[in-house]
Amino acid sequence: MSSIDTHPTQTVASLRSRIIGIDQKVPLLDGSEQVYIYLDNAASTPSLRSAKEKVNELLQYYSSIHRGAGYKSLISTQAYERARELIIKFVGADSEKDVAIFGKNTTEATNILADSIDWKDGDVVLITLMEHHSNDLPWRKHATVEHFPVQPDGFFDLNAFEDILKSFKGRVRLVATTGASNVTGIIPPFYEIAKLAHQYNAMILVDCAQLAPHRPIDMRPHDSLDHLDFICLSAHKMYAPFGTGVLVGSKMFFDAAQPVFRGGGVIEIVTLDEVYWAKAPDKYEAGSPNVLGAVALGASIRELMAVGMQAIADHEKELTHYALTRLNQIAGVRLYGSRDPNRLGDRVGVIPFAIEGIQHGKVAAILSFEGGIGVRNGCFCAHPYLISLLNISQQEFAHFKQQVLQGDRRQQPGMVRASFGCYTNQEEIDHLITWIERIISGDYRGDYVQDKSSGSFFPRQFDPATLEKFFTL
Numbered sequence: 001m002s003s004i005d006t007h008p009t010q011t012v013a014s015l016r017s018r019i020i021g022i023d024q025k026v027p028l029l030d031g032s033e034q035v036y037i038y039l040d041n042a043a044s045t046p047s048l049r050s051a052k053e054k055v056n057e058l059l060q061y062y063s064s065i066h067r068g069a070g071y072k073s074l075i076s077t078q079a080y081e082r083a084r085e086l087i088i089k090f091v092g093a094d095s096e097k098d099v100a101i102f103g104k105n106t107t108e109a110t111n112i113l114a115d116s117i118d119w120k121d122g123d124v125v126l127i128t129l130m131e132h133h134s135n136d137l138p139w140r141k142h143a144t145v146e147h148f149p150v151q152p153d154g155f156f157d158l159n160a161f162e163d164i165l166k167s168f169k170g171r172v173r174l175v176a177t178t179g180a181s182n183v184t185g186i187i188p189p190f191y192e193i194a195k196l197a198h199q200y201n202a203m204i205l206v207d208c209a210q211l212a213p214h215r216p217i218d219m220r221p222h223d224s225l226d227h228l229d230f231i232c233l234s235a236h237k238m239y240a241p242f243g244t245g246v247l248v249g250s251k252m253f254f255d256a257a258q259p260v261f262r263g264g265g266v267i268e269i270v271t272l273d274e275v276y277w278a279k280a281p282d283k284y285e286a287g288s289p290n291v292l293g294a295v296a297l298g299a300s301i302r303e304l305m306a307v308g309m310q311a312i313a314d315h316e317k318e319l320t321h322y323a324l325t326r327l328n329q330i331a332g333v334r335l336y337g338s339r340d341p342n343r344l345g346d347r348v349g350v351i352p353f354a355i356e357g358i359q360h361g362k363v364a365a366i367l368s369f370e371g372g373i374g375v376r377n378g379c380f381c382a383h384p385y386l387i388s389l390l391n392i393s394q395q396e397f398a399h400f401k402q403q404v405l406q407g408d409r410r411q412q413p414g415m416v417r418a419s420f421g422c423y424t425n426q427e428e429i430d431h432l433i434t435w436i437e438r439i440i441s442g443d444y445r446g447d448y449v450q451d452k453s454s455g456s457f458f459p460r461q462f463d464p465a466t467l468e469k470f471f472t473l
């Protein structure tokens with residue numbers, strides 16, 4: 001368990017009232033308004049009040065950091081570094097041996113790691129088939145990427161995984177696995193994977209973008225076989241959407257590597273023909289950093305700590321069990337991934353589904369415009385995984401590919417995804433279920449038209465100008 005969870009002082013239930021926008025109403029097609037139900041937390045979460053409050057508080061003293069001598073600069077620098085310390089604690093990293101590098105998001109973190117490794121010809125990166133494109137495409141730039149298959153129910157065959165490691169005879173440089181899938185919520189056995197990776201002299205990255213908001217994280221000691229060498233996460237999925245992400249890993253590794261972005265702040269000294277790089281994290285945070293984003297993340301971590309990640313995990317497990325039980329009872333709903341409510345130890349509250357006979361985009365649009373529910377549909381930036389879960393043949397895929405490349409996404413395969421946050425409650429799930437049942441029985445009123453290039457559906461009379469009633473800039 002991460003050290004941060006040791007003294008919870010608040011309840012999970014208290015978090016709901018701390019979510020900004022929780023009571024926000026949105027217009028429905030019938031002219032009424034309804035409190036918005038947000039079930040797209042896997043994409044991005046709303047902000048906790050504490051994140052906004054701390055940002056506001058620091059704005060009073062905001063100043064450039066590190067190189068300023070002014071008092072405000074000292075305050076801002078201390079706040080930024082305090083956020084770094086909180087992250088180290090939150091993920092159970094070693095404050096002596098590890099470093100937390102701030103960047104934009106998880107995507108930037110995986111790219112930074114990919115650009116920091118001293119790749120050699122023939123290097124292999126072994127990833128799972130479940131990966132988000134952010135934990136796949138950066139490796140393709142430098143190495144051969146091997147996708148390890150995962151069973152639809154999430155079963156992870158560790159023997160087969162070891163066979164692959166063995167078969168590459170020491171060429172696997174990095175094992176990169178998600179901490180939790182953004183499509184099915186499945187949590188692979190990443191500590192077991194770490195042990196195997198280390199036995200075969202590979203490093204391991206766990207992409208915690210989807211895990212961090214839902215479970216305690218513990219990188220475990222450097223000298224244990226199941227130590228996680230690198231983890232990364234995004235603040236906008238952790239109730240602090242202010243543009244920050246983090247990569248955590250060994251100081252020794254980053255001190256030895258070359259900086260990825262070059263400019264101010266990354267050096268000890270520069271002459272006309274010599275550059276002496278600073279140590280990590282400075283070497284990896286070129287330019288003026290996002291101080292407010294880091295502070296927002298630190299504040300949300302503090303609040304999550306005060307509740308305890310284990311309590312959050314328990315609450316979400318209950319919700320996921322409830323939602324899966326209800327969804328399993330509806331004829332016409334197809335669930336993907338592990339659909340057994342009694343096997344929840346290994347998944348977070350992300351539920352992909354389809355309604356037979358209705359396109360995923362249309363389901364999502366009805367839920368939005370008539371149910372006031374925000375979900376996501378499509379392929380969730382995980383095309384290879386979707387192709388496998390949807391059992392799409394190569395021939396079918398070639399056909400869709402052709403259409404997409406010609407700017408037509410109307411037939412693009414996909415699913416609908418409902419994903420929960422720490423503040424989600426059972427009534428919201430009931431509302432989703434009611435609307436799924438209504439859609440199946442044809443009890444909706446809109447006439448939906450599909451946009452060719454995006455594949456999205458909108459009610460025929462939808463006027464985007466109405467959005468300006470809520471926010472203008």
Ligand SMILES: Cc1ncc(COP(=O)(O)O)c(C=O)c1O
Binds near residue numbers: 105107135182207
């Ligand atoms: C598992 C996983 N990895 C990586 C990412 C990329 O995160 P970001 O868009 O914050 O870079 C996401 C985003 O959905 C994700 O779910």
